[in-house]
Amino acid sequence: MTAPLRLVVFDVDGTLVDSQAGILAAMDAAFGRAALPVPPREEVLGIVGLSLEVAMARLVPDLSAQDHARLAGWYREAYAGQRAREDVAMTSPLYPGAREALQALHGEPATLLGVATGKSARGLDVLFGAHRLAPFFVTRQVADHHPSKPHPSMLRAALDETGVAPRDAVMVGDTEYDMEMARAAGVRAIGVGWGYHAPVRLRAADHVVGRFSELPRAISALWEAA
Structure with missing residues (x-):
């Protein structure tokens, strides 16, 4: 199968x-x-x-x-x-382990990666160029084209662009807005504990990870539980 x-x-x-x-x-x-x-x-x-x-x-x-x-x-x-x-x-450094986690997920044949951000398209392009991240992502949803989080528009567009069902998608973010956006789109959510909202605010997450090295396993656990 x-x-x-x-x-x-x-x-x-x-x-x-x-x-x-x-x-x-x-x-x-x-x-x-x-x-x-x-x-x-x-x-x-x-x-x-x-x-x-x-x-x-x-x-x-x-x-x-x-x-x-x-x-x-x-x-x-x-x-x-x-x-x-x-x-x-230098001024917007990757968090420790971020590139390694992206590489691991990108290397899975059945896994696609996307972005849903409050940044503008121009700002995201500059950042991705500085860190050479563009090849990892097949869909990029930015503030220029959508209502603000937690409206589910960004995730709905990402699902439409990739043809992935909501049950087969997960949102990874550091704020309650990311978690609420995921819930509104019918998508599961993983919170990260190193960002700008304290983990206690990520109540809508299915799981919260404390470091990037935990992320691939947390995602796999969601797929296995589906």
Whole structure:
């Protein structure tokens, strides 16, 4: 009997790469430009994964939608400036074991890999170019084309593009938004304990791993339990 085609979809920031330094610096620049107090670090990291306008509305709910859009634009400008000046591979490093886990999963003939991220297509292209990650992924869903997580649009598009059934897919991410998105799409979810949300917030996950070396086995366990 032929094994079903399976899909593993990864979040990016806080899951594959540790981009917090750039995120915090760009947020400082955006709020400084608006002459607003910069939100605490834990609040900023708590909204990573959301689309920028939604993130700004969470951080400063008393402002208008126009102000949220302005802040998001200034954040994008600051982040793009960083990318132009700095070595992205250094400022947004892969987490230990990430490449090895991707290589192991990519080497499985019946397993496809994808991305669902709050990053823009341009930002993802730059990051993937810096880390030479593009060959691993057959589907890339970005904030440019979808509602913010936890809306299931990104995962539904990934399933449609690959022809994989929801029961044969898993979402891997570090935030509750990733877990909730997976549930909304009928996809199972694995949380990672090294990202921007504490493991206690990943209640909707089927399983939480503490290091990348645990991930292939955790995914296999989900397939075996299906």
